Amino acid sequence: MSVWVVVVIALILAAVVAVLAAPVRARRPDRAPGRATGERDRAAGPAWAARADLEAARGAKYREIREAELDFRVGKLSEEDYRAIDATLRAEAVEILRRLDSER
């Protein structure tokens, strides 16, 4: 094995170790004294995830409202059916928005 191959391998290894170790070694500036970062993240996790889920549900509901409107405009839904479906969808969307508000 030539010297330059050993040097290159060592450099790659050092770079990989540096890249992987950096986040573990880094100290967070906003870290509260006496409280582990992990505990804070864990506490924030479920609320953050629930909010992300609600935002995804909100986006999907918006799309559904628009698709129902498009279905109506291209003649796939009667006006009566469209009104009923649209009202249901909007009520479901409002419920999602209320839950999002309560998560804030």
Add this chain to the structure above:
Amino acid sequence: MATLGRASLLLALGICLYGIGAALYGARTGQQGWLESGRRAVYALAGVLTLAFAILEAAFLRSDFSFDTVAAHSSLTTPLFYKAAAAWSSQEGSLLLWAWLLSLWSSLALFLTRRRLREVTPYATAVLLGFGGFFTALMVFYATPFATTSPAPANGAGLTPLLRHPSMMIHPPMLYSGYTLATIPLAFAVGALITGRLDAEWLGAIRRFALASWLFLGIGILLGARWSYAELGWGGYWGWDPVENASLMPWLTGTALLHSIQIQEKRGMLKVWNVSLVLATGTLAIMGTFLVRSGVLSSIHAFGASTLGVPFVILIAVLIATSVTLVLRRRHLLRSEHRLDSLLSREAVFVANNVVLVGLCFVIFWGTYFPLISEAATGTRASVGPPWFDQYTVPLALVLVLLSGIGPVVAWRRATVAHARRNFLVPTLAALVALALGAAGGALARPGALAMFCCAAFVLTAVGQEFWRGTRARMAMGQESGPAALVALVRRNRRRYGGYIVHVGIAVLFVGVAASSSFRHESELSLRPGQTTSVGPYHVRYVRPTAHLGQDPARTGAVLDIGATLDVTRHGRHVTTLNPTRGYYDSNDPTQGSVGHFIGGDPVSHVGLSAGPLRDFWSAIEPNLSTADLQRYVTLGNRTIPFVRPDEGLYVIALMARHYLQNPPPAQFHFLASPLVSWIWLGGLIVLGGGLIALWPAPAAVRRRVRAPVAAGLARGLGRPESA
């Protein structure tokens, strides 16, 4: 360089093991630093495997025969174009390609989700690194691409001539991209199941990757079919070969998923079904790799019999067991939120389409794995051929195409009978017109094909009607011209109209399949120069033999290319001139003699093809080089010319070719006149275009404009300001 390659693989394995540990530890403790470190392990894996792949590619391009895999799959005479592709024709190289693509796509997925799915991502990271570790371990312990021999041989064995086709340059990377992309939704599904975060977010995050996987698999399948048609010399594009089936199965379940995922997004239904489809698609992708790489099934594709079977079987067993356990454990979180409002709704059509797609997959699965099962049970390998597949897949394909026309004209939730009647009227009339035209054209003798033409007419009209009505609605709403309204309609509803375009492509493709398989004329016979034969309405005359030494027209590196010039006429009028050839390659095998080795490799057909929008005329030749006159050149040459004088060996081959031209023996020909084969490739391109439209993200400005009216209306209802 080989040492650097081996070190890269060892480092890659170490990174995988570390990354799995860091991601799981981070998930357990919630420490952001470890989670980030786990994610970075995937990026580092991509970097290290890129280096390893670059080293292997460089070895192939430099013809560095000290690498065993280069010596076994390339040679000095292999054209440069194919040297680059030879890297993944080998067992070891294809494993490296798989791991490399996995690392790239995984890095992209984790980068795009770096601020989302905070609970799910660490487990997904661990699963993806698990796959990476598996393939890297195979290369470290079983099949390393960096094994070397010293001293290096002067020349290599060369790339399998069958693979010297442009489609084969792209086919494996496309298929492997499809396979590796299919593991990303699987990884996120496992993460969502472990954490119980099975709501809307994870599904939204994986949709694009599922679509990209489906798209790449589709391109790979189509390229494989094109290769089979143009290279294999049997005239078909699909033979129900196990390896073809292996790529089709995850494509089918992926298609089902792309439809049923919309039902969950909109209605909160089919959660167990969707997560099962995600897991099944990922597992089928691994099984596809297993079929090709384990050598477990004898097939034209399974070039490399290997010892990788047991590790793959263990991986697949772990995947299935984990998937079933997780789904059962989380079934309480996977209950449907709603039920079907009406059987006349798009949801109902999607459910039917899912049943058909999964049914197709099951049939193909059984037909593909039955030989294995029967061999395991009885010791005798039974096999099922195309007729067995056709009897089940043809009716299911008919239903599938029909459903792809019904779906677009039915509304979500519920549709009234009156509206349905109005929406179905024109497509049904189009189907009836197709029936009448087909019957008048003599297609009644082929009821399956005629039914497919009717279904396709229904689909094309239904989708055309959707575009027309959508465009008209936009024109009525604003001041847009027709083309501007059409473009805006598609831009603002990419998923819907991209999907419709895919349906058009599928209908066109199946028309091509039905017509070309039901109405083709075929002839196999022996001809001498000057003789003529009939193929359906065509007359073919063998005008003269041809021979090229060292410069085959297809530029595949054939030493000798023997062929024929054919004149094709119809009703006395010239249609085309064809030049099918058969390439003879250097085997680089000294036991075949100093002359014999030049043409001792596997010969490959280069078909003569005249392709048109309405019909293809296809021809292949198998010259007879085994006559005593011709073999005498090889025998005498082997006896008198030393290996160290390859120029003299080639001179003998040239003399042999001249003798063939002056005294041509009868040659065996295979002719096919097939209608609408081009529609298969055209349909595939339309599918690709539709898939790209559905995949391409709308610009943020367009998304805001689209969402703003709905958001504003809802905000007014809530009595507060709202932004989209």
